[in-house]
Amino acid sequence: MPTYSVLLVEDDAHTRTRLARLIGAHPQLDLSAAVGSCLAAREALARATTDVMLVDLGLPDGSGIDLIQEGRRAAKPIEAMVITVFGDERHVLSAIEAGASGYLLKDGDSAYIGESIMQMLAGGSPISAPIARHLLRRFQPPASATLDGEATVPGLTQREREVLELVAKGFSYAEIAGALTMSVHTVTTHVKSIYRKLEVSSRGAAVFEAVQLGLIRLQK
Secondary structure, eight states, X not given: OOOEEXXXXXXXXHHHHHHHHHHHTSTTEEEEEEESSHHHHHHHHHHSOOXXXXXXSEETTEEHHHHHHHHHTSSSOOEEEEEESOOSHHHHHHHHHHTOSEEEEOOTTOTTHHHXXXXXXXXXXXXXXXXXXXXXXXXXXXXXXXXXXOBOOOOOOHHHHHHHHHHHTXXXXXXXXXXXXXXXXXXXXHHHHHHHHHTOSSHHHHHHHHHHTTSSOOOO
């Protein structure tokens, strides 16, 4: 059974640890390095052969898109998959044009990461459903338009926005409860309400929809 070397590039330490654990648990994936910057990624690429690069776009010293382009120009082209909170059309198209073969939104329950990488290596192009839906909507009239032509925006309470912003940063429910001084049960209740209002069923989809609607903003 062949194994493949994976370089993880993610600047958020909490998310990097979680993704590294998921990649390392897959029997056919070998995590060669987990780094948090473009510079560290380039150093890792220079040290060892890499088959796959799992890369965020918003890095502290540059863009993951530059790393994708560099990987595709290598003597042995590196397959690249984006995993990010940025699901807007500009970021998606830029990453695909740079050579990314997959594009996934960060999700607190990302147990599918390993299988998505294997799917990409087999010739597939994994893409999160919310992004695919957004790109399709680009060619369709908005279904949620009001009579005056303005889109209907779901109303999140201030507390729900605070919870969602922490969810977007990859915090667990227990960590969110501690940060906002509430019980885990209350956090769960807020998350269920957010999912219902945004008509989604996962963390990644909730963050994506909230960003697209301007309900929360995420730093690059």
